[in-house]
Amino acid sequence: MSSMQPLTTGASLTSQVTDMLRAAVTSGEMRPGEHYSAIGLAEKLGVSRTPVREALQLLEKEGIVRIEKNRGVRVIQMSLDEIVQIFQIRIILEPPAAARGAEAATDRDLEQIQVLHGRILDAAAAGDGPRTLQADKEFHLYLLGLAGNARLTELDRELRNLVLTRGLVTIPSARSGQDLADDRREIINALLRRDSKAVALAVREHVTRTAKLLVAGVSAHTPGLSAEEYLTKIDQLSKHCT
Amino acid sequence: MSSMQPLTTGASLTSQVTDMLRAAVTSGEMRPGEHYSAIGLAEKLGVSRTPVREALQLLEKEGIVRIEKNRGVRVIQMSLDEIVQIFQIRIILEPPAAARGAEAATDRDLEQIQVLHGRILDAAAAGDGPRTLQADKEFHLYLLGLAGNARLTELDRELRNLVLTRGLVTIPSARSGQDLADDRREIINALLRRDSKAVALAVREHVTRTAKLLVAGVSAHTPGLSAEEYLTKIDQLSKHCT
DNA sequence: TGGTGAGCGGTTGCATGCTACTCATGGGGA
DNA sequence: TCCCCATGAGTAGCATGCAACCGCTCACCA
Incomplete structure (x- = not known):
C-alpha cells in the first residue's frame, strides 16, 4: 500500500480512494478477515477520513468489505x-x-x-x-x-x-x-x-x-x-x- | 417528500436517507431529468449534507442518479x-x-x-x-x-x-x-x-x-x-x- | 451591435470537531 | 476465587467550516 499516493488528476478523491482500496483487496494487500480502520487507511493514503469512509461504503455495496459499526471495517472472507x-x-x-x-x-x-x-x-x-x-x-x-x-x-x-x-x-x-x-x-x-x-x-x-x-x-x-x-x-x- | 422524517431507529442515517431517496425516485416524487442539490435535500430531510451526500453516491452506483460535479444531482432519465x-x-x-x-x-x-x-x-x-x-x-x-x-x-x-x-x-x-x-x-x-x-x-x-x-x-x-x-x-x- | 471576460450565486468536495457507541480490561466486592 | 461493573481507548457517524469549481449573467469594450 506504500505505492498508494492519490494522484492529482481530475478524478475525485473518493473515486481514486475507492479504486485503490479495491485494488489493495484484489491484489491481496488487504487480507480477508483482517480489521482496518478508516482513520488508519486515511493516514496511510494521506487523505482525510471522509473520502475513505465514502469509498468504504461503496465497496461495502459491492460486497468487498463489511463496515462494522463503531468497530472498523473488515475485508469480507467470501464463503x-x-x-x-x-x-x-x-x-x-x-x-x-x-x-x-x-x-x-x-x-x-x-x-x-x-x-x-x-x-x-x-x-x-x-x-x-x-x-x-x-x-x-x-x-x-x-x-x-x-x-x-x-x-x-x-x-x-x-x-x-x-x-x-x-x-x-x-x-x-x-x-x-x-x-x-x-x-x-x-x-x-x-x-x-x-x-x-x-x-x-x-x-x-x-x-x-x-x-x-x-x-x-x-x-x-x-x-x-x-x-x-x-x-x-x-x-x-x-x-x-x- | 413531506412525510420524510428520518425515523429514530437503530439504522444509520445514511442508510435511512438512501432508502428514502430511492423511494422518492421510484414513487415519482423526485422526477427524472430534474435537478436537485444535496443541500436542499438535506434541509428537507432535516439532516446534514454528509449522509445525503453518501446516500447519493450509493444511488449513483445503483444507476438511479447522476452526480454532476459542483452542479448538483440529477435523477437519471433512463433511456x-x-x-x-x-x-x-x-x-x-x-x-x-x-x-x-x-x-x-x-x-x-x-x-x-x-x-x-x-x-x-x-x-x-x-x-x-x-x-x-x-x-x-x-x-x-x-x-x-x-x-x-x-x-x-x-x-x-x-x-x-x-x-x-x-x-x-x-x-x-x-x-x-x-x-x-x-x-x-x-x-x-x-x-x-x-x-x-x-x-x-x-x-x-x-x-x-x-x-x-x-x-x-x-x-x-x-x-x-x-x-x-x-x-x-x-x-x-x-x-x-x- | 456583437463578443468577451469578470463577478456572482450556488454547488460539491474535502477536512475536521464532536458525540455516542463498542469492546476490552482491570479493580473491587461478594 | 469468581463475577460484575466502571472506566478508558478506539472507532464510526454526523455536523459543519471552508475552498475550489461550475455555469450564468451582465457590463464593458471593440
Missing part, C-alpha cells in the same frame, strides 16, 4: 456459498452474452480477440499468475462487450472482481491452467467459425470449470470442508437455462 | 436502450432461477406464493397501480428467493427498481394487465405441477411481455421514436440461452 452464488450467476449470464457477441462481432473484433488471447498465452508462458488472470478478464470482458449490453458487461466485471479476492492463489495450478487454456482455444475456434451456439457452450464449459477448480481449491485449503456439496450446487441453476 | 439492457439481463436470469425455485420449493412455499399472488389480484381489482406493481415484485422476488441464491435475488431487486422509475405510468393499461395476469396464472399452475421447465418458460414469457409493453409504452410517449428497433433487441440475448 464458499457466496462463491458458488456468484458463479451460478456468471454461468447463466455469460454464455448467451458471448453467443450474441459472436454474432455481432466484426472481423476487426475477431482480430482483437486473438490479440487478447495471445496476451493470455504470453502471461501464462511466463508463469505470471496475476497477469494471466488480468489478461483472462480482459479477454472475456471484451467478448461480452460485443453483445452491446454495457450494464451486463459491468455487472460481470464486478462479479469477477469479487472472486478475485479468493482466486489468486488457488487457480493457477499447472494442470488446470492447461484445461482452461484448452477451453479458451475452443471459444476462439467457435468464434472464428461464427458458431454462436458453440461459443455459448464453450463459454459455459469454461466458466463452469473455473468455478469447480476454485471451489475444489478453496475447500482443499480449508480443513473439514467437503467440496462435494458445493460442486453439485454449481450447475443447479444453469441446467434450467431455457 | 430506452438502458431499459432494454436491463430486461435482457432479467430475461436471462429469472427463468433458470425460477425453475430452480420450483424444484426447491416446499409445500409451504407454494402456499405463500399463492397468498402473494392473491395480493396482486386484490390490488389489481382495486385498480391500485402502485400497489399492484409492489405486489408483483414481491411475488417474483419470493419465487426467485427459493432458488437459494441471495445475490441473484438482490441483483434482480435492483434491476426491477431501476425500471420502476419509468414503469409507473406505462404498465398498468387495461388489456396488458390482463395478459400479465394470465402469465402469472400460468407460472402458478406450472409451479403447482412442479414442472420446472414450464415455470422457466412462463417466467420468460412474462418478463419478455413486460419488457415489450414497457418499450412500446415509453416509445409511444416519446414522439419521433420507433419502438421497432428496441423490441427486436429484447430477445437478442435470451435466444442464445444454452
